[in-house]
Amino acid sequence: MPLVEASDTICFHCGESLPPAPWTSEINGETQPMCCPGCKAVADLICASGMGDFYRKRTHFAETPNTASLEDDFSAYELRGSDSNQIVESDEHLDETDLLVLGMTCPACSWLVERRVLHQDGIYAARVNLNESRLTLKLKPGASIPKIMRSIADLGYQVQPFQVSERTRALATEHRTLLKRLAVAGLGMMQVGMFAIALHAGHIYGMEPEYESLMRWVSLPVALFVTYYSAAGFFKSAWQHLQHGALIMDLPIALALGLALSASVYATLTGTGEVYFDSVVMFTFFLLVARFTEQRGRFKNSLVLQTLQDAMPQTATVINQEGVRKVPLSDIALGTLIRLFKGDRVPLDAEATQGICEVDESAFTGESITRSVEVGDTLYAGTVIAHGTCDATVTALPGSTRLDALERAILYAETAKPKIALIADKIAGRFVAAILTIASATAVYWYQHDPAEAFWVALAVLVVSCPCALGLATPAALSNAAQTLRRQGVIARGESAIEVLAKVDTVVFDKTGTLTDGTFDCVEIQSMSGESEQSLYRLACRMQQYSNHPITSAFQLSPAKSYPPVSQHIELEEALSHPSPVRPESVSGRGVRLKIENGEYRLGNKVFIEGLCGPQQWPESQLHWLALANESGVLGFFGVKDRPRKDAKAIVNFFKTQGKSIHLLTGDSSAQAPLLANALGIDQVCHGVTPEGKLAYVEKLQLEGATTLMVGDGLNDAAVLAKADVGIAVAHASDIAKAEADMVIMSSQLTALCTTYSLAKRTKRIIIENLGWALCYNAIAIPFAAAGYVPPWLAALGMSFSSIIVVLNSLRLNSAP
Amino acid sequence: METLYFLIPIALVFCVITFKLVLWAINSGQYDDLDRDAQIVFEDEFKEQTPKSKDSTS
Numbered sequence: 045m046p047l048v049e050a051s052d053t054i055c056f057h058c059g060e061s062l063p064p065a066p067w068t069s070e071i072n073g074e075t076q077p078m079c080c081p082g083c084k085a086v087a088d089l090i091c092a093s094g095m096g097d098f099y100r101k102r103t104h105f106a107e108t109p110n111t112a113s114l115e116d117d118f119s120a121y122e123l124r125g126s127d128s129n130q131i132v133e134s135d136e137h138l139d140e141t142d143l144l145v146l147g148m149t150c151p152a153c154s155w156l157v158e159r160r161v162l163h164q165d166g167i168y169a170a171r172v173n174l175n176e177s178r179l180t181l182k183l184k185p186g187a188s189i190p191k192i193m194r195s196i197a198d199l200g201y202q203v204q205p206f207q208v209s210e211r212t213r214a215l216a217t218e219h220r221t222l223l224k225r226l227a228v229a230g231l232g233m234m235q236v237g238m239f240a241i242a243l244h245a246g247h248i249y250g251m252e253p254e255y256e257s258l259m260r261w262v263s264l265p266v267a268l269f270v271t272y273y274s275a276a277g278f279f280k281s282a283w284q285h286l287q288h289g290a291l292i293m294d295l296p297i298a299l300a301l302g303l304a305l306s307a308s309v310y311a312t313l314t315g316t317g318e319v320y321f322d323s324v325v326m327f328t329f330f331l332l333v334a335r336f337t338e339q340r341g342r343f344k345n346s347l348v349l350q351t352l353q354d355a356m357p358q359t360a361t362v363i364n365q366e367g368v369r370k371v372p373l374s375d376i377a378l379g380t381l382i383r384l385f386k387g388d389r390v391p392l393d394a395e396a397t398q399g400i401c402e403v404d405e406s407a408f409t410g411e412s413i414t415r416s417v418e419v420g421d422t423l424y425a426g427t428v429i430a431h432g433t434c435d436a437t438v439t440a441l442p443g444s445t446r447l448d449a450l451e452r453a454i455l456y457a458e459t460a461k462p463k464i465a466l467i468a469d470k471i472a473g474r475f476v477a478a479i480l481t482i483a484s485a486t487a488v489y490w491y492q493h494d495p496a497e498a499f500w501v502a503l504a505v506l507v508v509s510c511p512c513a514l515g516l517a518t519p520a521a522l523s524n525a526a527q528t529l530r531r532q533g534v535i536a537r538g539e540s541a542i543e544v545l546a547k548v549d550t551v552v553f554d555k556t557g558t559l560t561d562g563t564f565d566c567v568e569i570q571s572m573s574g575e576s577e578q579s580l581y582r583l584a585c586r587m588q589q590y591s592n593h594p595i596t597s598a599f600q601l602s603p604a605k606s607y608p609p610v611s612q613h614i615e616l617e618e619a620l621s622h623p624s625p626v627r628p629e630s631v632s633g634r635g636v637r638l639k640i641e642n643g644e645y646r647l648g649n650k651v652f653i654e655g656l657c658g659p660q661q662w663p664e665s666q667l668h669w670l671a672l673a674n675e676s677g678v679l680g681f682f683g684v685k686d687r688p689r690k691d692a693k694a695i696v697n698f699f700k701t702q703g704k705s706i707h708l709l710t711g712d713s714s715a716q717a718p719l720l721a722n723a724l725g726i727d728q729v730c731h732g733v734t735p736e737g738k739l740a741y742v743e744k745l746q747l748e749g750a751t752t753l754m755v756g757d758g759l760n761d762a763a764v765l766a767k768a769d770v771g772i773a774v775a776h777a778s779d780i781a782k783a784e785a786d787m788v789i790m791s792s793q794l795t796a797l798c799t800t801y802s803l804a805k806r807t808k809r810i811i812i813e814n815l816g817w818a819l820c821y822n823a824i825a826i827p828f829a830a831a832g833y834v835p836p837w838l839a840a841l842g843m844s845f846s847s848i849i850v851v852l853n854s855l856r857l858n859s860a861p
Numbered sequence: 862m863e864t865l866y867f868l869i870p871i872a873l874v875f876c877v878i879t880f881k882l883v884l885w886a887i888n889s890g891q892y893d894d895l896d897r898d899a900q901i902v903f904e905d906e907f908k909e910q911t912p913k914s915k916d917s918t919s
Contacts, residue, residue, distance in 0.1 A: 173894045216893065223892055227883045235876050255862065262869050266876065 055079035057087045059105030059792060064602040072096045082109035086200035095159055102152035109200030139183040143193065146177055146202040160199055164192050222336050225274040229329040232270035239263045240322035260312040260319050267305065267321035275301055275328045296476045297331065297515045307503050317500055323843055330516060330847065360391045363435065373442055380438045386431060390423045393445045394436035401432030431630065471815065479509050486830040501832050508829040508839040509822050513846040517814035520854035525807040528858055533791035534800050541786035545770045545801060546808035547751050551699045552742060554756035555710035555717055558774055559724065560686040563597035568683030570663055575610050580680040582607035584672055586620040587628050587636050587647045598684045616645050647672045666715035686716050688724060691794045696724045698798045709738050711760050735760040742768050755797065757781055810857055814850045821846045
């Protein structure tokens with residue numbers, strides 16, 4: 045069960061790899077490493093409030109707390125708190141409200157959140173629904189919603205008011221309906237099974253007809269109720285598909301259920317023949333178990349989609365004559381002046397009119413280096429202000445923003461997804477046709493030779509050939525595979541993806557966030573001032589220590605190495621080494637600078653550096669270059685590149701040995717992509733593509749006949765994840781990417797891809813074995829039944845037996861590979 | 862053996878009661894979150910120590 049294996053190399057709180065100089069926290073009496081100040085703050089809080097037991101009980105690592113959410117201001121919700129749809133007055137004169145708490149990964153998290161909230165003032169009761177990430181609170185008068193939200197955010201979870209989407213509500217209803225059907229079928233199965241044992245025993249040891257009839261008559265109402273209540277779905281879907289001319293697996297299932305039930309009812313009424321009530325009910329139960337498992341997986345994943353809808357802000361800060369205030373998006377017109385603060389998600393497309401800020405557009409481009417926005421540049425809805433504040437005029441309203449265009453592309457991709465014919469569906473049509481032909485032929489033949497026996501022989505053919513085994517062959521294997529995957533931290537949405545995955549011949553990777561983890565390495569240093577490279581690096585690290593730009597990950601001092609002090613520029617060294625009032629300051633989109641008494645030092649990009657010391661000769665190799673400079677010139681250049689994930693190479697090699705063709709598809713337009721592809725051994729690279737371009741690329745591959753697997757993480761990958769035959773979103777993927785993907789890898793290990801693929805192949809083999817067995821059994825049993833050698837009770841036993849073999853064979857998938 | 866005519870209908874009555882109970886339980890939302898309730902039985906094992914420091918937000 046526990047996926048949590050603490051070690052010295054990963055963060056004790058979130059399981060991320062540690063920086064060279066990790067933070068530490070004391071947890072349950074032991075000192076544990078932490079990867080970032082955020083994790084440390086959360087861990088310290090948990091322990092300080094006496095809930096350290098959380099770390100013993102959890103089964104998953106917590107999510108890395110997002111610095112922005114740790115600083116969120118929830119005061120706006122005080123106003124919304126009085127809104128009638130936010131707080132419902134419940135019976136006991138207590139107010140009730142629901143919050144959406146994101147990042148709860150295991151039951152220990154729900155315990156933590158509940159306890160934490162109960163410590164706040166004014167809480168009467170708190171209850172977490174982990175499935176829905178929902179916290180239901182009963183509030184006493186005077187409770188402060190912003191304070192409560194703050195207290196949850198302090199634990200590193202993201203929190204917002206809970207809004208139920210139509211889709212989630214529908215899925216929740218479906219969950220209940222299926223569970224009720226399953227429960228009824230299960231209880232019915234026990235009841236009818238009891239009577240059936242008496243009947244079977246009666247066949248062997250003899251039974252008075254009076255009691256046999258009694259057993260039949262009491263089984264009848266139970267079986268009828270179960271069929272009516274639990275199996276109705278199969279009949280409905282079979283009929284709906286038949287109307288469109290499609291023969292699906294539900295058809296033989298409905299046919300078998302219908303015929304076996306009708307024959308049993310007829311036999312009971314007339315006191316002749318044989319009854320199959322137990323088989324009917326048992327078959328219904330097994331099929332529902334498979335469907336229920338599948339639905340649960342889907343339900344869990346759908347909640348992820350809801351997350352994104354909720355994450356979009358519903359208000360904007362508007363500046364007008366009356367001052368600065370928050371206004372609902374629906375009241376905003378084109379040309380309205382809005383103000384955006386650090387950490388805000390941009391609510392609408394807008395053009396900057398004042399101020400400089402830096403925007404995190406990783407959602408669109410997948411690029412983790414932020415873009416600097418100046419007056420006249422456009423800000424896109426859905427992106428996040430990473431630094432600075434700016435005013436902007438609205439250029440697009442909800443419904444016509446860039447984000448909406450992207451969502452429409454996703455919608456298109458979803459509907460245009462190529463339908464890969466699944467094995468069972470292909471066989472179903474032919475199988476139904478064949479069985480019906482054989483059964484009618486048998487009936488006709490026997491009618492001519494022995495009319496009294498014709499009906500029972502034909503029925504034996506239908507029952508013995510009952511497609512139970514065939515019907516269960518695929519779902520039983522797939523639901524077991526999905527469970528195994530879930531235990532390994534991979535969630536499959538709709539199990540057909542597992543079957544399709546086994547057929548994939550082309551693998552397309554996204555770059556940033558998928559093959560790389562969004563961090564950087566400094567791989568080349570060119571000294572221009574006679575300083576040693578190591579000491580320059582040390583200066584650069586010191587300059588960057590107060591910046592939280594992604595590029596700083598390239599400047600981390602390793603405790604294992606020694607860095608000689610500089611020989612010149614001692615004033616800089618001194619200013620950096622002492623705790624002094626002079627601190628390097630970040631300049632949005634440029635770099636960092638440090639002003640000291642007799643000058644200024646800058647570390648940053650080309651524009652920034654040349655603004656200080658005039659045009660320079662920059663190195664030409666294909667890296668992202670930064671320079672450290674003062675007024676008199678450049679001290680040194682630093683070449684930075686994306687750091688591939690540790691297991692990226694292993695993954696690429698794995699798929700290569702499987703004979704797949706591998707592509708790299710990235711929104712990054714720099715020369716980094718080919719470099720990375722080269723390092724990992726990927727031949728086909730397509731870089732600098734828009735989300736629509738990615739979609740077109742995969743579409744083209746599909747037109748050429750490839751079955752594609754797309755692995756990605758960003759919002760810019762969402763459409764292509766939906767379009768590809770199988771889309772897999774990796775850990776820390778954007779929410780919408782997770783929602784569009786067929787599978788989501790929850791663990792931070794990319795190697796889960798290999799196990800998933802191997803399991804998919806194993807699943808396919810098991811499905812083929814199951815189908816082979818079912819067909820084999822039919823090939824032997826049908827001729828005997830048609831010849832009249834199989835008494836109906838034996839036919840019923842054979843049918844149950846063949847199903848059990850299939851179920852047992854599928855259970856083999858439950859063992860880890 | 863005549864007693865079967867009496868006992869089996871009684872069994873069926875209990876069966877109907879069980880059906881009703883289960884459907885009521887599901888409808889009232891008791892089975893909406895299967896993950897958490899699977900673990901809630903362990904909740905007593907969570908030990909809450911007395912907070913070491915006074916929490917500023919509470």
